[in-house]
Amino acid sequence: MTLLRHTSADQDVQREALTVNPAKTCQPIGAMYAALGLHRCLPHSHGSQGCCAYHRSTLSRHYKEPAMAGTSSFTEGSSVFGGQANLLAAIENIFTVYDPDVIAVHTTCLSETIGDDVPQIVEAAIDKGLLPEGKMVIHANTPSYVGSHTTGFATMTKAMVDYIAQSSGAEKIRDQVNLIPGWVEPADMSELKRLVKLMGLDPVTFPDTSGVLDSPQTGIHEMFPAGGATVDSIRSAGDSCHTIALGPICSGPAAKALFAKCQVPQTTLPLPIGLKATDQFIMKLREINGGFVPDEIMTERGRLLDLMTDMHQYFYGKTAALWGDPDQLVSLAELLITLDMIPKFVVTGTPGKKFFKRMGDVLGDHAQACKVDQGSCADMFQLHQWIKSDPDKVDLLIGNTYGKYIARDEDIPLIRHGFPILDRIGHQHFATVGYRGTTRILEQILDAFLDRQDRDAPESGFELVM
Numbered sequence: 001m002t003l004l005r006h007t008s009a010d011q012d013v014q015r016e017a018l019t020v021n022p023a024k025t026c027q028p029i030g031a032m033y034a035a036l037g038l039h040r041c042l043p044h045s046h047g048s049q050g051c052c053a054y055h056r057s058t059l060s061r062h063y064k065e066p067a068m069a070g071t072s073s074f075t076e077g078s079s080v081f082g083g084q085a086n087l088l089a090a091i092e093n094i095f096t097v098y099d100p101d102v103i104a105v106h107t108t109c110l111s112e113t114i115g116d117d118v119p120q121i122v123e124a125a126i127d128k129g130l131l132p133e134g135k136m137v138i139h140a141n142t143p144s145y146v147g148s149h150t151t152g153f154a155t156m157t158k159a160m161v162d163y164i165a166q167s168s169g170a171e172k173i174r175d176q177v178n179l180i181p182g183w184v185e186p187a188d189m190s191e192l193k194r195l196v197k198l199m200g201l202d203p204v205t206f207p208d209t210s211g212v213l214d215s216p217q218t219g220i221h222e223m224f225p226a227g228g229a230t231v232d233s234i235r236s237a238g239d240s241c242h243t244i245a246l247g248p249i250c251s252g253p254a255a256k257a258l259f260a261k262c263q264v265p266q267t268t269l270p271l272p273i274g275l276k277a278t279d280q281f282i283m284k285l286r287e288i289n290g291g292f293v294p295d296e297i298m299t300e301r302g303r304l305l306d307l308m309t310d311m312h313q314y315f316y317g318k319t320a321a322l323w324g325d326p327d328q329l330v331s332l333a334e335l336l337i338t339l340d341m342i343p344k345f346v347v348t349g350t351p352g353k354k355f356f357k358r359m360g361d362v363l364g365d366h367a368q369a370c371k372v373d374q375g376s377c378a379d380m381f382q383l384h385q386w387i388k389s390d391p392d393k394v395d396l397l398i399g400n401t402y403g404k405y406i407a408r409d410e411d412i413p414l415i416r417h418g419f420p421i422l423d424r425i426g427h428q429h430f431a432t433v434g435y436r437g438t439t440r441i442l443e444q445i446l447d448a449f450l451d452r453q454d455r456d457a458p459e460s461g462f463e464l465v466m
């Protein structure tokens with residue numbers, strides 16, 4: 001199916017009520033992804049089987065790993081009378097059959113519209129003795145008629161703080177730092193932990209999908225893979241000396257909740273994609289560790305800088321269209337500006353008050369030359385119309401799989417980045433954060449440009465060295 005190829009560029013009309021191919025997915029998908037980053041946790045979708053099937057399949061198709069989850073399996077009866085009986089039965093069955101340490105319940109549009117009170121149902125489950133000793137049920141409200149998958153991720157991450165984190169009342173542990181990595185790939189979470197450890201600090205990382213959604217093939221099915229943040233480690237987050245939240249949308253709410261609950265000072269930083277944002281991350285860690293940066297990190301930074309210098313001649317003045325999650329977009333746009341490229345069109349379906357300001361800060365003098373939009377009508381249709389109506393076609397598309405229709409229709413190279421990537425395999429194994437991760441993005445961008453140059457070159461201009 002092509003993406004509305006038949007529409008013409010002048011059909012970029014103002015809309016208030018119609019979304020065509022949204023640049024976001026639904027809240028519970030994010031809640032489910034966050035819950036999979038908790039060791040021995042079974043996510044549970046409180047709603048219909050159809051919702052749960054969609055959430056699980058989207059995660060499974062992106063990560064190429066089974067995304068385990070339960071569902072309250074609403075029927076017509078539960079839609080009318082509420083889903084309490086279904087959730088009670090589910091809690092009992094899940095603990096009996098699968099024996100997780102935690103069930104992480106998230107709501108859906110239907111259970112929110114009915115008005116099911118999940119904390120009250122969990123209380124009822126405790127009263128009925130359905131929770132075995134030492135087990136717990138946490139919850140997040142994730143109606144999908146507000147927010148997006150990123151806010152669902154944030155809400156479930158905050159639930160980990162609300163339900164689990166504690167302060168022992170003792171002095172804060174000087175070298176223990178909470179790392180809330182935001183919605184990134186499992187390989188990114190590993191990379192972030194590596195950087196924190198290299199800086200001489202002990203990261204309490206949550207959620208942490210490394211070792212869960214990039215787990216090795218052993219020939220044995222593990223219902224609960226070895227990775228993920230343990231309940232004990234999250235419990236100790238209240239004793240950490242600092243919290244670093246990466247991305248205000250995905251990680252900010254949990255960091256603020258932890259400060260309110262356990263008085264752990266927090267700093268919210270942009271996702272460390274690109275030179276500047278990674279510098280900010282490392283400098284914050286340097287403040288916490290007493291002021292040193294190991295040679296290994298300095299070398300990685302130097303390599304990135306060298307690569308940027310070597311590649312700069314190809315990047316200068318090139319334009320790109322971006323779509324996806326706000327935390328990702330802000331850092332990606334900053335990276336492109338650093339490379340002397342222009343992020344000409346940027347859209348995100350995720351609502352939120354500060355996105356325009358954040359993008360404005362990053363774009364600086366380029367703001368006039370860029371179109372940025374957000375919300376329900378900032379969709380893939382709008383992006384396509386912007387690209388069509390621009391006399392100078394953008395040189396590059398960066399975003400999730402849904403952009404492949406625009407790439408095909410407009411014959412523009414596409415770099416897959418963000419969520420979901422449904423038509424490529426292996427991306428969860430390659431970090432794009434930190435200095436090392438950024439080199440991967442640079443390589444992808446330059447390859448896209450040079451592949452295009454090779455493809456379009458006449459025989460007389462087909463060069464071995466470019």
Ligand code: SF4
Pocket residue numbers: 026027028047050051054107108109110143144145
């Ligand atoms: S009904 Fe709501 S929660 Fe369920 S799949 Fe659709 S948007 Fe998501």
